[in-house]
Amino acid sequence: MKRVAVYVRQSEDKTGEGAAIERQERDCRLLAEAKGWQVATVYRDNSISASTGKNRPGFEQLVGDIERGHVDALVVWHLDRLTRSIADLTRVIDAGKARNVNIASVHGVSIDLGDPTGIAVATILAAIAAMEVQHKGNRQRTANRKRATEGNAYWSRRPFGYDRENGGGVVVIEDEARLIREGAAKILEGATVASVAKQWNGLGYLTTAGGRWGVTQVRRLLINPRMAGRRIYNGEDMGSGEWAAILDQETHRRLEEKLTDPRRRTAPDDLNSKYLLSGICLCGVCTDKMYASPMRTSKHNYMVYRCRSHHMTRRMDLVDGVVEDVVVGILSRPDAARLFSRSDDLHTLRAKAVELRDRRDALAAMLAEGLLSAAAVREQAGKLGADLAAVEGAIGAHETLNPLAAIAGADNVPEQWAALPLENKRQIIRSLMEVTIEKAGKGVRFTDDQVRIQPKG
DSSP states (O other), rough: OOOOOEEESSSOSSSSSOOOHHHHHHHHHHHHHTTOOOOEEEEEEEEEOSSOOOOHHHHHHHHHHHHHTTOOEEEEEEHHHHOOHHHHHHHHHHGGGGTTOOOEESSOOEEEEEEEHHHHHHHHHHHHHHHHHHHHHHHHHHHHHHHHHHTTEEEESTTTEEETTSSOOOOOOOOHHHHHHHHHHHTTTOHHHHHHHHHHTTTTOOOOOOOOOHHHHHHHHHHOOGGGEEEEEETEEEEEEESOOOHHHHHHHHHHHHTTOOSOOSOOOOOTSSSSSSSTTTTTTTOOOOEEEEESSSSSSEEEEEEEEEOEEEEEHHHHHHHHHHHHHHSSSHHEEEEEEEHHHHHHHHHHHHHHHHHHHHHHHHHTTTOOHHHHHHHHHHHHHHHHHHHHHHHHHHHHHHHHHHHOOOOHHHHHHHHHHHHHHHHHHHHHHHEEEOOOOOOOOOOOEEEEEEEEO
């Protein structure tokens, strides 16, 4: 008996009900019945594109079963439901031609993989489908750029300070805009970004993603050109947008200048960060820092790293996994302790602390001998105390946040690494390496070599 399979797929199921999948399967079963075939197995991939390179579990199982000789005939709704990729088609051909597998299409020609003509026809049809995918992508990019050039507003999630009217026009949310203007003014007057985030949280305002405000979120918001009414597309300033500016051009320029000053510590402190590489990893296109950001699809919510110019996004868990594997490998080396040696720096700091204490103690003797007035002693003691506090803080950082203290003598480095507080992990990564995420082509699957790690020292 001929072993017949059905394969159905759709790129996006917006309703989550799989209606298109069910219609494809119904039509495929009717065709099989007309041919006198009895369907034994149905392979399904719902909301998965055949051209992006994403893993398709149903397709992978189908190819494997064809290779194992479990499928003699395959029914599809159309060949482009099976594949739009020459590479995937080649896999099907290689698996099926030795077994003369027939592919019947509800819409389109049927193909005999045991016949050279059938293979040629399949290759041509797949090439046409792949060409259409490229044309579609080009049309979409052209349309996106045209909208940007015309200043049209686009966002996947409502930006804080703005919303859309029923007619599609962009309106300013006045209470949020007031917070933005007040926060900008405070920062330009010398307030910290953290204090602005704290105030917004205290007033009960959340980000439009539903989370609390942090340094990163406030900073990104304030330096976003959208706040000044500018339309940015792929990092390029396309001119004025169709929406009203919340910040005037001069205020935004001063904010951007202040908050992107390399001498200013803009990333969240390691003690307060929630994500391993946020503010540490760099964009391979613009070399700017990449930060953690939520990403939502029709079926999944996950975190990614992205730069402010949106040159690329990379799934956080995949990037973290590569970096952590490298770090654990380094920490497992016999000479790991030497890599973290800061004995010279620590010795200098301790010597400085001794000197400052001696100078502070000497003030009492000078006061007793009448060489300094009480006011002068208080003034100098205050300065020395401040200097000593700074040095002692640096010593404490060396002693308490020194990664060596956490890994020295560990029998199981992976287990010890997993148990470390996040701030210590970030401290180790900063001291060991520079992490750059390289750009990959559209549809290219994530690979370890897309994360470039440059050792320090």
